[in-house]
Amino acid sequence: MIELEERPNQIPREPIRLMSRVYKHVLPGVREELGAWKKLAEDIPDEELRRQALASIATKQFHCQGGSVYAAANLEQKDVLIALIVAFQTISDYLDNLCDRSTSMDAGDFRLLHQSMLDAVNPEAEMQDYYALRDENEDGGYLHRLVAMCRSCIAKLPGYAAAKTEVLELVKLYTDLQVYKHIKPELREPALLTWHAEYGHLAPDLKWNEFAAATGSTLGMFMLFLAASNPSLDEASAQAIKKAYFPHVCGLHIMLDYLIDQDEDRIGGDLNFCNYYDNTDTMLKRISYIVESAREDVKVLPVSNFHRMIIEGLLALYLSDPKVSQQQEIRSASQRLMKKSPLTRLFFFANSRWIRKYI
Template sequence: MKHGAPKSPLQLMYRVYKYVLPEVEHLLDGWTRRAEAIPDRELRTQALASIASKKFHCQGGAVYAAASLNNRHVLTPLIVALQTISDYLDNLCDRSTSLDPDDFRLLHQSMLDAVDLDATPRDYYALRREHDDGGYLLALVETCRGSIAQLPSYLQVKRQVIDLVGLYADLQVHKHIRKDLREPRLLKWWEEKRHSYPHLQWNEFAAATGSTLGMFMLFLAAAHTGLQQKDADMIRDAYFPHVCGLHILLDYLIDQEEDRQGGDLNFCNYYVNQSEMVNRIGNIVQNAREDVRVLPAAPFHRMVIEGLLALYLSDPKVRKQRDVKRISRQLMRKSPLTRVFFWLNSVYIRAKQYRLSVG
């Protein structure tokens, strides 16, 4: 069996069906059992809801473990645990009983501690009313740390991973505070960063910081010996901001109605009109494709980009929103066969999981 990155869509989807989906399912079953035992009702509710509604985040992220089958026993638990922290905290902040930025900052310190073996884990709930999670969040943090300790080249990627997690934490703080303060905080943040990304709009930079894909790609690279510091810098720049930005803009695109109802900030609402949105996302797709050409196993990373478009644009939420459906059709127009192949597989996987959930 070849264990390098898959070179074709068929090879990738074979690994997804044979390894990724069942192994992620097994790991999430374990985290679900842990979540069911959380003593605090609110924390238990949000932990279980984040796993149930955002499972596809872990499934998509674990594709990076499919690129190195020999290392998937380390990569899959790491990716699932870090993504589960991300999704759990997102739920806690989105539906929060608090609007305290210090509370949100302390919660997200768990992600920073999860990727920094020199850090000392702490009480991440110290600034909020709900405290007793029965050790759930700490167990997720320790799972990440245990996996990272097994990555031979982690020291070479540590700085870039911490940088991306830090940006992610900054975003979560800024976007979940009191509604009248969110945009001013985000715009002030953008003023500090815009010199590095002058071709982006502020909402596109903010979206890019919300992605975990750059972190997962750096984990994949760190699973191999002989990685150089310059390789880690190249990977970070190949993924951030365009691949990461595409990931989260697509996520926001399909969540527009849901965010309107929940009163949540949505970065796709800051385009002047639908035409600008389609053009800007289309440009980010092209930039992402260009960026990953410098990476080893470039065909795999191109498949990730096509897979992102297929995964999000095939989501059932698209059909329920007329404007989003129209935008989806425009983005899917003249799609390469790879994207169409992943689109069909995404539809099939969702339908199969739905049948299992109701059966």
């Protein structure tokens, strides 16, 4: 497999170097990009669309901050990668808000909304009226601008042709999940089980809820964006990257997200994949298994230290979230997952708290 960068020192291998780049380059870049999208969101004509767009930026900016860590691995293309990751993640967060708190529970509506994500990574596709199946549809061009930004950035990634098929496959799975998890509550689980019966072979060691969680992550896409910044990327390397990230790294990402959102989802009536275990012990054993599987998977990638830091960073980012301390059961689960943590995870844990408090 090719190296992700021709210069061996380009990808940070140590936590201090990675976080130095995050503080110096990534966080300011994310702040600037989100600031620009917030200004556009403030001008959305429809009140409901405007409210959800602004809420997604205000409450989920850490998704963009965390995802943009991949830009730290190629400073020469950091501006393109940050702009792409922020725009794509902003689409994801905005649509998640629209579907979670939707005035509709129509599968066709949700699929058409998420067609924007498929179009964002497929520049040859024609943009559509993504709001055609819902009452709220006047967004002042906000969603189209997000899609156009993704396409503009992708055009600057010299290796994207090799990564495109793998990216589209991950986005397609993501889109399916968003449709099935947001339809009428009584239809969600049957739809997800039927879907898993068709696609579960992609993650044969995972239970249906864990497979679904894995499809909900954008990390595999972001890693492929980074890989595509290398003009020498080939299809075999892109396939290996996707295999290293999906399902275990991606699954860990979203299982942790659901772990800390259990109270919030219970109040909102939202589906939560951590609620499908018999007890907390079983849940923690499964998450621990996914952690170890993720560590094994990334060993095949060049500069595997970087990807190991991503895994430890995920654990640190989510387990340091203020939501953990507000839920007694989750606080206890977090303490068990953090027990005997390696120094790298503790380093990222401290930095995650610092970023939330001061940045």
